[in-house]
Amino acid sequence: MQLLTEIRVAGFGGQGVILAAAVIGKAAAIYQGGYATMTQAFGPEARGGSSSAQVILSTEPILYPYVAHPDVLVVMSQEAYTRFAPQLKPGGILIAEQELVHIDKMPSGIRVYGVPATRLAEELGRKVVLNIVMVGFFGAVTNLLDPDALRKAVADSVPPAMQKLNLQAFDKGFEYGATLVHTLAEKGEEGHPVSMETES
Amino acid sequence: MHADPKGVLTGVHFLDGDHACCEGTLAAGARFAAGYPITPSTEVVERFASRIPTVGGIFIQMEDELAASIAIQGAVWAGAKAFTVTSGPGFSLMMEHIGLAAMTETPCVFVDVQRGGPSTGLPTLPGQADMMQARWGSHGDYGIIALCPNSPQECFDLTIQAFNLSEEFRVPVMMMMDECVGHMTEKVVIPEPDQIEITPRRYTKLPPEEYRPFEPREDLVPDMARTGEGYRFHITGLTHDERGYPNMSVETQDRLVRRLLAKLNPLANGRSLCETENLEDADVVVVSYGITSRVAQRAIQLARSRGIRAGKFRLITAWPFPAERIRELAGRVKAFVVPELNLGQMVLEVERAAAGQAKVIPVSHAGGTVHNPDTILNAIVEAAR
Structure with missing residues (x-):
């Protein structure tokens, strides 16, 4: 864990956005001996189908509770991408459900990773676990x-x-992510802006 | 006395402040709650309603906040530990019954998860603008206790303290949370029941014929009687004598009302709860509470890294206000900086206690989010000049 990492997870209501964020926070705070603070949008912006949560991970107690410019953005809907992508920190990581999100131009220096999480979840027989596929992919x-x-x-x-x-x-998302990272590394694109892998 | 294991969810959890507060009530022994839903506080009683059937107790969703704030007092006199939960608009409606609890010395807990006000204000966003209302909202002279948690862990810990203090002093105790702390999720450690100290209700040892319900002990707090064991007593909001009967004499009024305030003196002075850091060499002391104290801590770190001697004075008991400690500090520091999510409430107490001996600089904020640490930092830098 790094000193301070700020993460935003966003998508549609019902995709398990808040649970995905809670799993990440819980892993850091309970199972890895660090600190995590999760907050979520409760206002009118939390209605009408969109959902978003912020998690801060740190090796020290977290004082300021909100995230303005995340290091990592996980998006599961086009709307979430459009709204939050401009807030990503330079050098940050964008993780997208690649069949739900069309990525247009991203500022250079942002690393982009795509995963067909819904499809992978469907392969397991339950579309509802797409959020946990995303968490696995995020982990890798x-x-x-x-x-x-x-x-x-x-x-x-x-x-x-x-x-x-x-x-x-989780394992399915993690393996997909690990393979993707490995493939990119072989291509020598590690650390550079990468386009999404569209073929699994 | 230790906590009743039935109510203690021992373990390491990832909970928001509202849910942690609920676990605090259960660990403290609360077995009755009445409430009327209001954002951002509803989750406290929502969880209580789902947990209490297995623990053994009652939750009633009342018709409004007036009903909720009086139902809990009935439950207390029947022997339960009880609380209600609300936010600003509901807190306003509860004021009459907070006065009744103070006058009848009914130990109970009011949880106020503060949001932006006045009126309906900002239902889903934080504020700290009920701080004066908590102290002065009901008519007449009386004292209360108010605690200000700044994390989900403290929402658990301080809720237990709130119940303990309410039993010790027989006053309504306010848990002054805010939307940010209430809806923030962090690690919460709930200890084993035998690690949780509980203050039991103090019941009289006198036989029924000798018992006088408002005869104070040496600490100015009277003993209660167990309902249904032959003790006859009368509880009234009217000015009453030691027997509990209405008595409108000037002497009785003076004796009773002065005692309602004086019994809290130990907490106002030596026993006030606060968290301090770097006060020894401080030029500037930041006085803060609740969520603002975390942001202030960041500002203090930034100031220290710039070589400014900034110290921390975090109020955990906002009421009774620790005036003596602030007065003592005022004699040796340049200034106090007081950030809060209102346009100037506790800063007035700091000014009163400092009594002109040190500058007092408010950093006000109308609410809706927390301060930017830089805003507090700028005030510290300015104050240190």
Whole structure:
């Protein structure tokens, strides 16, 4: 974990945006001995189908609770991308559900990673776990948190009957991300702006 | 006495402040809550309503805040520990019954998750503008206790303290949260029940024929009687004598009302809860509370990194206000900087206590978000000149 990493997760209501953010926060604060503060939009902006949460991860107690310019932005809808992408910190990471989000121009220096999370979730038989696929993918491409801590946080955040499915979803997203990072590294594009991988 | 294990959700959790506050009420032994839903406080009683059937107790969603704030007092006199939860508009409606709780010395807890005001204001955004209302909102002279948590962990810890203090002093205790702390999710550690100290209600040891319900002990707080054990007592909002009967004499009024304030003196002075840092060499002391104290801490760090001798005085008990400690500091620092999410409330207390011995600089904010740490930093820099 780094001294301070600010993350925003955003998408439609019902996609499990808040749970995805909570899993990331829980992994850091409970299973990795760090600090995490999660806040979420409660105002009129939280209505009408959009949903967004902010998580700050740190090795020290977190004082200022809000995120203005995230280091990592995870988007699961076009609207979330349009609204929040301009706020990304220079050098930041954009993670997108690539079949729901069309990425147009991004400022140079932003690393972009795409994942067909909904499709991967459907392959497991339940579209609803797309948020956990995103968390797995996030874990692999950012390398911010110990994958075991994330896995434990996933298991701890869902009802017992849903644990197996959610852990499969996590692993699926994680493997997809790990493969993508590996492929990009072989192409020598690590650390450079990359376009999305569109073929799994 | 230790906490009843039935109410204690021992473990490490990732909870928001509202839910942590609810766990605090259960750990403290609250087995009755009445409320009327209002953003951003509803989650406290929502969780209580879902948890209480397995713990054993009652939640009633009342018709309004007046009803909620009086139902809890009935429950207290019947033997329960009880609380209600609200936000600004509902807090306004509860004022009459806060006065009744103060006058009848009914130990109970009011949780106010503050949002931007006045009136309907900013339902989903933070404010700290109910601080004076908490102290002075009901008519007449009386004292209350107000606690200001700045994290979900403290929403748990201080809620237990709130119940304990209400039993010790027999006053309504206000948990002055804010939307930011209430809706912020962080790690919350809930200890084992035997690690949680609970102040039991102090019941009289006298036989029914000798018991006088408002006869104070040496600490100026009277003992209560167990309902249903043969003790006959009368509770009234009218000025009453030690027997609890109405008595409109000037002497009785003077004796009663002075005692309602004086019983809180130990908390106002030596026992006030606060968190201090770097006061020894401080030129400028930042006085803050609730969520603002975290942002202020950031500003203090920034000031220190610039070589400014800034110190921290964080109010945990906002009421009774720790006037003596501020007065003592005022004699040796240049200035106090007081950021708060209102246009100047607790800063008036700092001014009163400082009594002209040190500059007092408000950093006001109408609410809706928290301060930018730089704004507080600028005030510190200015004050240190």
